[in-house]
Amino acid sequence: MRREKSFRGISKRLARNYLENLGGEVRDDGDVEGDDWRASLSAEKVNIGPSVELTEVTVVFEGDEDALDPLVEEFSQKAMRAGG
Numbered sequence: 550m551r552r553e554k555s556f557r558g559i560s561k562r563l564a565r566n567y568l569e570n571l572g573g574e575v576r577d578d579g580d581v582e583g584d585d586w587r588a589s590l591s592a593e594k595v596n597i598g599p600s601v602e603l604t605e606v607t608v609v610f611e612g613d614e615d616a617l618d619p620l621v622e623e624f625s626q627k628a629m630r631a632g633g
Contacts, residue, residue, distance in 0.1 A: 552610045552621055556628040557603045561592045564606045567627045571620060586612030586620055 556564070565581055568588050573581035581588045589609045594602050608624070610617050 550612065550614045550617055552617060553607060554610070554621065554625065555605050555607045556625075557595065557597075557605045559606055559628055560604060561590050561606055564590055564608060564624075564628065567624055568608075570627075571623055583612075583616070583620070585616035586610060 565575060565579075568581040568583075569575065571583065573583040573586075573588065575581050579590065581590075588611075590606060591609075592604055592606045595605045597603055606628075610621055610624075612620075
């Protein structure tokens with residue numbers, strides 16, 4: 550199963566840290582892998598209005614559905630507390 554979610558106002562470093570706290574380990578390629586799941590991260594700057602720019606981190610979660618459901622929910626809660 551594959552799920553893609555985007556979060557504004559957090560950095561890739563912080564997102565990676567959240568995934569590590571949820572049981573993942575950072576691989577050499579920068580992806581984070583846990584039991585029955587893997588997450589790939591990318592980031593880009595997005596314009597919010599004429600003068601405000603935020604970082605938008607996109608996380609692609611892949612793995613077993615039973616593992617992804619709670620992982621995506623817990624990650625989303627952590628990411629929403631971070632900002633934007």
